[in-house]
Amino acid sequence: MAANMAACLVPVVVLALFYLVLFPNDFSQLQSALAPCDSGNSVTPVVSKLTEAYHAAAKPKPADVDFRMFFGIVTRADFYERRALLRMAYALQPRPRRAAIDVRFVICSLDKEEDAVLVALEIITYDDILVLNCTENMNDGKTYEYFSSLPRLFADEPYDYAGKIDDDTYYRLEALADTLRAKARRDMWHGFLNPCHINPEWQYMSGMGYIVSWDVAEWIAVSPELREDHEGPEDMAFGRWMRKGGKAKNVYGEEPRMYDYLDREMYADVNCFRHELVADTVAVHKLKDRLKWARTLRFFNATDELKPSKMYHVDLTPKI
Numbered sequence: 503m504a505a506n507m508a509a510c511l512v513p514v515v516v517l518a519l520f521y522l523v524l525f526p527n528d529f530s531q532l533q534s535a536l537a538p539c540d541s542g543n544s545v546t547p548v549v550s551k552l553t554e555a556y557h558a559a560a561k562p563k564p565a566d567v568d569f570r571m572f573f574g575i576v577t578r579a580d581f582y583e584r585r586a587l588l589r590m591a592y593a594l595q596p597r598p599r600r601a602a603i604d605v606r607f608v609i610c611s612l613d614k615e616e617d618a619v620l621v622a623l624e625i626i627t628y629d630d631i632l633v634l635n636c637t638e639n640m641n642d643g644k645t646y647e648y649f650s651s652l653p654r655l656f657a658d659e660p661y662d663y664a665g666k667i668d669d670d671t672y673y674r675l676e677a678l679a680d681t682l683r684a685k686a687r688r689d690m691w692h693g694f695l696n697p698c699h700i701n702p703e704w705q706y707m708s709g710m711g712y713i714v715s716w717d718v719a720e721w722i723a724v725s726p727e728l729r730e731d732h733e734g735p736e737d738m739a740f741g742r743w744m745r746k747g748g749k750a751k752n753v754y755g756e757e758p759r760m761y762d763y764l765d766r767e768m769y770a771d772v773n774c775f776r777h778e779l780v781a782d783t784v785a786v787h788k789l790k791d792r793l794k795w796a797r798t799l800r801f802f803n804a805t806d807e808l809k810p811s812k813m814y815h816v817d818l819t820p821k822i
């Protein structure tokens with residue numbers, strides 16, 4: 503035991519000295535370097551992996567980053583399980599090349615006593631939640647509230663893009679970054695162009711997820727009349743705003759790389775917005791239950807990091 507402890511401590515001491523000399527200000531790296539010997543607190547590595555993945559982008563724009571995006575997943579305060587799943591799913595993805603995508607959760611005000619306390623704990627732990635001033639049943643004003651808040655909240659360090667993402671959608675951030683790289687940075691709107699190009703005069707993006715350039719969010723923020731214009735589903739109203747203002751003229755429909763989930767056990771057919779998982783996916787939507795999430799995450803090799811161990815045997819073979 504003592505010998506084990508010593509064997510473990512020697513590299514730790516070396517690492518600690520190394521970090522103190524090279525990165526005197528970076529205590530998180532030192533912490534995660536120490537984690538292997540800290541058996542009393544086995545949570546540290548996971549939390550630091552999550553927070554590191556989330557917050558890497560929050561620093562000033564490094565020269566090797568092409569663009570920064572606020573990737574806001576709109577959800578409800580009481581969807582704790584979904585947030586836990588999404589956090590893991592995004593933290594375990596490969597970091598997108600030359601893009602900083604800040605994955606954040608966007609919820610309306612915390613009305614319930616339990617949500618205030620429990621969400622406060624999440625914020626302390628992960629610091630990845632934006633709480634808007636809206637009420638959950640005000641389903642028509644949330645989109646306006648969200649986009650119009652961003653330019654004010656990040657006036658000091660504006661992003662290049664703002665995304666409004668559904669909480670039953672899984673994006674592959676590297677594929678997203680690669681497809682956006684060659685596209686316009688201004689007056690831009692990216693998503694799943696609905697309804698399947700039937701009427702280009704009347705276009706809007708499916709609520710599964712859309713991204714606009716920051717100038718579009720800034721325009722929404724200075725257009726209070728949009729707050730009152732919320733007839734019909736929100737995402738169609740958003741399309742109407744863009745037409746009204748002559749905004750977002752650089753429109754990019756990412757179908758068929760964005761689509762609704764389908765597997766062979768479902769009583770549904772392939773159509774213009776739904777098909778089985780494909781390797782070059784940008785986003786898959788309608789992940790309504792754990793099984794659909796599990797199949798999707800396995801398909802995209804999210805389980806590859808599982809190491810063999812005497813502690814478990816996990817059978818990951820598909821059952822369909």
Ligand SMILES: *[C@@H]1O[C@H](CO)[C@@H](O)[C@H](O)[C@H]1NC(C)=O
Nearest residue numbers: 632633634635636651654655
């Ligand atoms: C919500 O309202 C409070 C009080 O007016 C304000 O301080 C805060 O910045 C608002 N939050 C957002 C996200 O706009």
Ligand SMILES: *[C@@H]1O[C@H](CO)[C@@H](O)[C@H](O)[C@H]1NC(C)=O
Nearest residue numbers: 780781782800801802803806
């Ligand atoms: C998952 O990994 C396998 C084996 O390495 C590979 O053949 C497959 O293309 C990967 N799937 C995706 C969606 O990248």
